[in-house]
Amino acid sequence: MKLLSYLDGDKEDWGVVLGDGVASLRQRSGCATLAEFVGSPAWATRDTLVAGLQAERPLAGLHYLPVIPRPEKIVCAVRNYMDHHQEVLAAGMQRELSDFPPIFLRVWRSQTAHEAPIVRPRVSESLDWEGELAVIIGRGGRDIPEAQAWDHVAGYSVYNDGSVREWQFHAKQIASGKNFESTGGFGPWMVTADEIAPGRQLKLETRLNGETIQSSHTGHMIFPIPRLIAYASTIFTLVPGDVLITGTPAGVGWSRKPQRFMKHGDVCEVEIEAIGTLRNPIVDQA
Numbered sequence: 001m002k003l004l005s006y007l008d009g010d011k012e013d014w015g016v017v018l019g020d021g022v023a024s025l026r027q028r029s030g031c032a033t034l035a036e037f038v039g040s041p042a043w044a045t046r047d048t049l050v051a052g053l054q055a056e057r058p059l060a061g062l063h064y065l066p067v068i069p070r071p072e073k074i075v076c077a078v079r080n081y082m083d084h085h086q087e088v089l090a091a092g093m094q095r096e097l098s099d100f101p102p103i104f105l106r107v108w109r110s111q112t113a114h115e116a117p118i119v120r121p122r123v124s125e126s127l128d129w130e131g132e133l134a135v136i137i138g139r140g141g142r143d144i145p146e147a148q149a150w151d152h153v154a155g156y157s158v159y160n161d162g163s164v165r166e167w168q169f170h171a172k173q174i175a176s177g178k179n180f181e182s183t184g185g186f187g188p189w190m191v192t193a194d195e196i197a198p199g200r201q202l203k204l205e206t207r208l209n210g211e212t213i214q215s216s217h218t219g220h221m222i223f224p225i226p227r228l229i230a231y232a233s234t235i236f237t238l239v240p241g242d243v244l245i246t247g248t249p250a251g252v253g254w255s256r257k258p259q260r261f262m263k264h265g266d267v268c269e270v271e272i273e274a275i276g277t278l279r280n281p282i283v284d285q286a
Helices: 032-037 041-050 080-088 146-150 225-235
Strands: 002-008 011-018 021-024 076-079 102-105 111-113 119-120 130-135 152-163 184-192 203-209 213-215 244-246 265-270 276-284
Touching: 002 021, 002 032, 032 041, 076 225, 102 225, 119 265, 130 184, 130 203, 130 225, 130 265, 146 225, 152 244, 152 265, 152 276, 184 276, 225 244
Parallel strands: 076 244, 111 184, 119 276
Antiparallel strands: 002 011, 002 184, 011 021, 076 102, 130 152, 130 244, 152 184, 203 213, 203 265, 265 276
16 A cells, blocks of 8 residues: 655645545544554554545646655664665775664655755755665554564655765764755655565665666665664654665765766656655755
């Protein structure tokens, strides 16, 4: 099942993808948001909830919102693909593999939706792409054991962790380069976890203006999803609708010689097997 958030006029709504269209589930479920739904008792009845529904509006022309528009937490893993770690070392960065998952937090205003612009800030010309698998938390918890982590996953989506590189390197903590407004593409929808077997290796591809610039798979993760969930939940309570961004594979623009970055007029797409394709035009900050 594919679930998404969108605008209905000037009001936020959410619903289920049915063929080439969408049907609202907000009133039918009694849940105002998708984040509320994935943590509610209604989640267990989702198949019954959508049975027999017909699409109410087409996906074409839909005003998408980020899948979870305002998650409490967006937890992002750093250098969590072995091929990316190796390309960073080859580019001259001095980094060692950690015994624990390196993470940072994004704020929700840094997100942008499918088909909405990723905005290159006026202070930088080094806006880089990072195609990533997103995990949406359904059942919250603290100190979640790895063996139980899959039970806390509601579904999966696609993320472009747009990175403003020189701001990322202002200090040892990289969050300043990861939180500029409208730099993190998130969408177009989430695919519920029952559609994808736990730990399934998924192909990931990023394209810039149609050219493939990243091509890898989630099997290259250093810290797999259960480890990330266990680690993050040791620090803070995970709640329904929290988003876990699992890291990017090799192929980022910063590591290339010469370096290459996204610019006004570009279109960046991230496609993940069994989920879909996230598409964002790149525009300069006004």
